[in-house]
Amino acid sequence: MEQVVDKARLCFFCAAVYEAPDGTALQCPCCGGTIPRDTYEGYLRDAREAVEYGWNYRRRYEADLRENGRITCHYALAEYEEAVHFLALAAVSGIVGGLAYDVVKKAMVKIIDTVAKKEMKHTENSVLALIRDRKKLDQFIQYVSAYYACFDSMEEEVHRAVMEEMLVDKLSPTLEQQLLSANPDMDVEEMKDLAILSDEEIFRGMLEVRRDIQRRYRLGPEDFQDFWKNVDQRRADGYGQETVPEEEGAQP
Numbered sequence: 001m002e003q004v005v006d007k008a009r010l011c012f013f014c015a016a017v018y019e020a021p022d023g024t025a026l027q028c029p030c031c032g033g034t035i036p037r038d039t040y041e042g043y044l045r046d047a048r049e050a051v052e053y054g055w056n057y058r059r060r061y062e063a064d065l066r067e068n069g070r071i072t073c074h075y076a077l078a079e080y081e082e083a084v085h086f087l088a089l090a091a092v093s094g095i096v097g098g099l100a101y102d103v104v105k106k107a108m109v110k111i112i113d114t115v116a117k118k119e120m121k122h123t124e125n126s127v128l129a130l131i132r133d134r135k136k137l138d139q140f141i142q143y144v145s146a147y148y149a150c151f152d153s154m155e156e157e158v159h160r161a162v163m164e165e166m167l168v169d170k171l172s173p174t175l176e177q178q179l180l181s182a183n184p185d186m187d188v189e190e191m192k193d194l195a196i197l198s199d200e201e202i203f204r205g206m207l208e209v210r211r212d213i214q215r216r217y218r219l220g221p222e223d224f225q226d227f228w229k230n231v232d233q234r235r236a237d238g239y240g241q242e243t244v245p246e247e248e249g250a251q252p
Contacts (some may be wrong), residue, residue: 058220061162
């Protein structure tokens with residue numbers, strides 16, 4: 001997955017996208033806002049999962065159901081670039097966090113502006129590909145927000161297929177550990193069909209998936225109260241200045 005910049009990070013206070021060294025805390029070079037890395041990664045983990053399951057896999061399975069009348073196979077879909085996860089978090093801060101539309105719009109525009117200034121391939125899974133289709137962008141905001149607030153609202157068969165993807169990903173580390181422990185010199189991918197997880201392990205994975213869903217349901221305005229509070233702040237060198245033109249499909 002191609003990133004906007006190496007070690008790209010999003011400032012939750014001013015929406016600047018910047019590079020950050022390894023450490024226990026992240027400090028924005030634009031506004032000086034600081035956040036513990038663990039806290040940051042928790043928010044981004046949810047945003048990545050919202051894009052992967054709530055958007056990417058949901059749309060794929062909805063398309064299968066629409067075209068074939070049923071879901072007949074599973075996929076290993078390509079990941080989206082990190083900046084798309086930043087957009088997802090900004091969108092959720094408005095719908096789940098209750099932040100004002102104008103504030104969230106400014107945050108999304110700053111993220112888009114950073115991407116637009118970088119020389120990168122405009123792949124199907126890039127921010128620029130997403131924002132050029134206003135209908136697709138609106139659906140993206142709706143779907144990632146639903147992942148946080150009403151995950152069970154999707155069609156039953158699609159919901160079941162997405163849940164299966166989430167369960168498989170949850171169990172994958174256990175499965176790989178099991179295979180490598182028993183066969184350290186063998187290729188994991190070739191051996192997966194030989195591994196059998198116990199009912200207890202599968203049940204535990206299902207509980208973890210449901211707990212993650214319930215935890216996201218409990219997120220509210222108090223979890224986003226400091227987001228984008230410095231969104232209008234600019235550095236003297238112009239870092240973060242908006243340059244995205246006002247055209248259809250370019251704005252949230």
